[in-house]
Amino acid sequence: EAQVTQNPRYLITVTGKKLTVTCSQNMNHEYMSWYRQDPGLGLRQIYYSMNVEVTDKGDVPEGYKVSRKEKRNFPLILESPSPNQTSLYFCATTPTPRGSSYNEQFFGPGTRLTVL
């Protein structure tokens, strides 16, 4: 079954304690990205990766890091979390675009992060 998995699904942590949220996909998609969802703001892109070893900043990258060492995995790293990073996080994947635009993205189930 085609799927995107995220772990953990829920996490409560304290300010400054490094954490990693994992994302894995089994669809062999090139493009992966991370979003955060906050009330009234929709989903905002944090980082994206066009392929292995190719990553770049999205709209709200401050305070986050990513890596793409393998095609299937795209972890999100918060080296020193702060309360303003309390949010719902989604990983998403899509095949590299054919033609002028992307097709739909496939989303993971989300990770609800609370930073105290």
Add this chain to the structure above:
Amino acid sequence: AQSVTQLDSHVSVSEGTPVLLRCNYSSSYSPSLFWYVQHPNKGLQLLLKYTSAATLVKGINGFEAEFKKSETSFHLTKPSAHMSDAAEYFCVVSGTGRRALTFGSGTRLQVQP
């Protein structure tokens, strides 16, 4: 550059009445457009997508959307609302390069019995 504006942050309808969720987009080329739905405490599910074929797009659960290039709109409709339609709906435009997708801010649909 591209952008999406969802014109209503909150829509309330009675069960059995029509649903209209409005979306306007801006794009410098012919975009692909999507509607996603998010039920409470759930992930995002694709409702329907427009990719330059027919301008009237049918999706799951009886939803439809019409692409109107002259109005740069992609409104979502359903003839008769069901209680299970209560959720948040996102209009999304595709892009190229870094911006694979740009999301609207969402419309929360409430369905009253």
